[in-house]
Amino acid sequence: MSPDDRVYAYSAVLLGSPILLKLFDHNQTLAARVFRLIKQQEILLTVNRPHSEVMSINHAAGESPVVVSQPVFELIARARAAxxxxxxxxxxxxxxxxxxWKIGFQGNSVPPLAEIQALLALTNPHHVILNDRDRSVFLQKSGMEIDLGAIAKGYIADLVRDFLRQEGVEDALINLGGNVQTLGGAADSESGSWGIGLKKPFAGPDELIGVINVRGKSVxxxxxxxxxxxxxxxRYHHILDPRSGYPLDNELLSVTVISADSIEGDIYTTLLYGMGVEKGLAYLAARPEIEAIFVTRDGQVISxxxxxxxxxLLDEDFHQA
Structure with missing residues (x-):
């Protein structure tokens, strides 16, 4: 590896996750600007701060519409459409x-059926009313909440990519903890592509099923x-089925989406999880811009x-179907 191929890694903890930025130029100032951009978006979109635009909407549920900024309105519209x-x-x-449920947050019990059914009545996305003229959002029922967490990381990863492009960066990687967005390739690898690990479920943090190689794509x-x-x-996992209120029970352990935009990855991993392998493959056949890797409970890796x-493929416990 030549000195020009040296990779510089910058890290921070934002969005509740370790954030990693890789560049091929030593540029602490640029890295700081990237992390500042992420922090600004976190403040704008989070439900973990009492004064974010999203929390303003939630606080006014059942009472009145709330006018929000254009980026937040567009992101809410995207989430509602999905x-x-x-x-x-x-x-x-x-x-x-x-x-x-509190899964992942000290939750270790199954809520009573009556509670789940009562809460299901507050989770109808059709009850989110958007007004394009004044950019307002209204939750029709008191107790409703919107949460952009399932889409925010992808949105922010794409913003970072676009910002780096504007700054003249040709090759870079941003990892927002589950959302990886890349520009160009990796000059420090033989293939010139970025190698992104596919984690082995219920194993150590460094154990991989295999490695996905991409250039200029989101994973x-x-x-x-x-x-x-x-x-x-x-086992009760955090991927809830909005139709039943319980964790989804199908043949999948994980879904990985490879696409140009990370926000598409956020949306399609969830949509495809609900479809399962057979329907998911049929759905993607008409969408060549979106690709997926399904990992099943019986050890299949299906692209x-x-x-x-x-x-x-790196792990002998799995096989490519």
């Missing part, structure tokens, strides 16, 4: 149920192993296609 698709597992109004993975608890021999990436 949420109202027929049979969609993506639901940005599912917050009340997520809070009740987003969602898995049932990320947050869960076990009770009476049954919808491989035009935008290459995959190298």
């Amino acid at each position: 949420s109202v698709l027929p049979g969609s597992l993506f639901n940005f109004t599912i917050g009340p149920l997520v809070k009740r 987003v993975t969602s898995g049932v192993y990320e947050r869960y608890f076990e009770l009476a021999g049954k 919808s296609s491989a035009r935008q990436f290459t995959f190298t």
Whole structure:
């Protein structure tokens, strides 16, 4: 590796995750600007701060519309559109149920059925009313909440990519903890592509099923192993089915989406999780710009296609179907 190929890594903790930025120029000032951009977006979009625009909407649920900034309105519109698709597992109004389960946040019990059913009544995305004229958002029922967490990381990863491009950066990687967005390739690798690990479910943090190689693409993975608890021999994970209010139960351990935009990765990992392998593959056949890797409970690694990436299997417990 020549001195020109040296990679410089910068890190911070934002969005509740370790954030990693890789550049091929030593530029602490640029890295600081990237992290500042992420922090600004976190303040704008989070539900973990009492005074964000999103929390203003939630506080006014059942009472009055709230006018928000154009970027927040557009992101809410995007999340709503994905949420109202027929049979969609993506639901940005599912917050009340997520809070009740508390999976990944000391939650270790199954809520009573009556509570789940009562909360389900507060998770209908059709009850989010958007007014394009004044950029207002109204939650029709008191107790409703919207949460952009399922889409915010992808949105921010794409903003960082666009910002780096504006700054003249040709090759870089930003990892927002599950959302990886890349510019160009990796000069420090033999293939010239970025190698992104596909995690082995329910294993150590450094154990991989394989490596996905991409250039200028986003890689987003969602898995049932990320947050869960076990009770009476049954595992309850954080991916809730908005139709039932319970964790989704199908053949999948993880879904990875390879696409140009990371926000698409956020949306499609969730949509495809709900579809399962067979329907997911059929759905993607008409969408060549989106590719996916499905990992199943019986150890299969299934790719919808491989035009935008290459995959190298590393773990003998799994096999490519």
